[in-house]
């Protein structure tokens with residue numbers, strides 16, 4: 001039975017459970033809903049949830065666990081001798097999966113009966129040609145070990161699926177029967193449903209956290225592989241970034257980190273003053289009419305995809321800067337070689353961050369109590385004196401937090417630097433030169449056609465993890481500062 | 491309340507400090523103050539009483555043009571400070587507020603040190619030529635705020651760390667530091683406990699020797715204790731204005747009487 005039918009069965013059962021549970025509760029109360037402990041629909045939800053939730057949970061876990069289990073069992077069946085010299089167990093296993101998939105298709109299309117597929121042997125038939133007919137192309141002939149393993153694979157899959165259907169259906173009906181029998185006018189269905197809702201919410205929250213943990217763990221794992229192949233001293237303390245295919249790449253993060261920080265610094269140099277002044281204008285000076293019009297406009301800016309800013313850098317800002325500073329430019333100097341430079345990327349990233357900084361600062365400035373302003377104005381201070389001497393000092397910690405958050409976005413930004421900053425890794429103080437960043441290098445290392453297990457590819461994970469740690473640190477610091485500041489006025 | 495003491499309250503007539511003539515205030519379309527005429531004397535405590543929402547704060551904020559900071563607020567009529575119209579174009583509202591100081595309902599010390607709180611006004615208006623003079627102003631103001639003895643050893647501590655009553659006296663000292671002629675107080679004790687309230691009331695009585703004080707209060711006992719003149723507002727109208735003793739013992743208007751005896755509030 002395909003899984004989708006199983007889910008449909010569960011849903012149908014839940015729907016039936018809702019109506020029957022409700023009806024039974026009403027019946028035990030003699031049709032008078034006022035005699036029930038809870039509203040009638042709670043009894044319905046109780047039966048529906050008890051039959052649906054455990055079953056669907058087991059179904060989900062089973063679907064995740066079964067392939068892992070089968071993979072394990074089948075790869076154990078392949079003798080070490082069956083793995084060719086220049087191959088790995090992983091590659092053989094992917095052959096096995098393809099053959100199994102092919103057999104499934106052949107059965108589906110009627111080329112083989114179930115029994116034939118089970119008993120097929122590579123001696124009696126050209127399996128490769130057969131599978132080719134159903135659209136599964138194989139690189140070489142199917143070896144007997146692979147065929148046996150594939151048959152075992154299919155076997156286990158089918159058994160597993162049947163077992164799953166039975167277990168899930170049993171669980172659903174069991175839950176249904178149990179909840180239905182509990183349904184009685186004194187049963188506290190409302191409280192049970194409340195606990196169910198709580199469990200659901202906790203599940204959602206822990207899922208988000210677990211995913212993060214999973215991402216970090218997988219990065220950690222690959223990073224460990226990388227440091228197995230490449231020295232960590234070169235990565236952290238080397239001075240050159242020069243990947244090559246000969247196997248003696250120099251992969252130091254420092255030149256990339258320099259490019260990242262330099263571009264972020266320029267971006268903040270643009271975004272912080274402009275964003276902050278915009279926020280001060282909007283929250284302290286602008287009339288309601290201007291505010292109600294300008295604030296959403298700024299927030300729309302924040303919603304523009306960064307690739308669009310990247311295009312802006314590539315097509316407008318870069319050429320404009322080149323028109324000023326490059327050979328034959330307006331200033332008659334030759335300081336810039338092409339359109340890509342630290343300044344190009346920094347300026348555009350700064351523009352991208354303006355709404356981010358201004359909307360955060362605006363919230364923070366608005367959180368400064370009106371009483372502070374009244375106190376200052378009441379002493380005969382002007383508006384700008386009030387802003388400078390009372391509002392800003394009170395808002396400062398929060399604004400520092402906002403700047404740190406902006407910095408962490410700048411450091412993690414990818415599209416703008418891919419399109420605006422160039423691809424040359426070096427230490428240089430000249431903002432008109434091309435440089436590159438950690439994020440751009442991650443993209444290029446992973447999208448190259450090098451072997452996945454080479455240090456040149458795996459370095460992407462080490463870079464990613466470093467970036468993650470860096471931005472995480474900044475965010476934690478920023479949130480700590482912002483929160484501390486919030487407490488001041490509560 | 492002891493009627494006898496109220497009647498015996500000594501009231502010397504002082505010169506007029508602030509005169510309001512036909513003042514009307516609008517918030518957008520709503521008419522918050524209607525044709526108010528009142529004369530506030532120098533070196534006197536004048537209390538504004540009335541049910542909440544009747545416009546006491548609004549009228550008080552007209553006296554130092556704090557209403558200018560509210561976009562939708564429009565003030566019509568004349569308000570004369572020492573005979574000069576404060577809504578005249580030549581008057582700088584910022585300068586005016588140094589002359590007519592204000593203390594708010596909730597103590598609002600700035601998140602700065604006690605010293606910087608008091609020095610804030612003098613610094614803005616350039617009242618001190620050097621540090622020694624500023625120190626002197628700060629000490630004098632804190633003494634007038636009756637809080638010097640409590641904070642003289644910790645002038646560098648944050649003003650927000652004081653107790654509520656101390657904070658409010660600090661705010662009074664801060665207002666006094668700009669050498670104002672009039673002090674406006676909007677329910678200065680409503681966020682304070684009874685002991686702090688008593689301290690602030692005592693202080694208000696002392697301030698009377700130098701300043702003209704206008705205090706908004708919702709406590710009739712407080713009005714009776716600290717003020718010499720009382721104005722009763724109701725629904726934006728100034729219903730009755732006169733000697734405090736007179737208003738509390740022998741009100742002319744039936745609305746005043748109902749309010750004082752607790753029938754409207």
Ligand SMILES: Nc1ncnc2c1ncn2[C@@H]1O[C@H](COP(=O)(O)OP(=O)(O)O)[C@@H](O)[C@H]1O
Pocket residue numbers: 517522540541542543544545546547548549560
């Ligand atoms: N900022 C404002 N915007 C609009 N209406 C206001 C504002 N402040 C006060 N009001 C209105 O003006 C009237 C008088 O308010 P207020 O002066 O605060 O009264 P009181 O201080 O006597 O309690 C009330 O009806 C109030 O709703």
Ligand SMILES: [Mg+2]
Pocket residue numbers: 546547548676
């Ligand atoms: Mg008020």
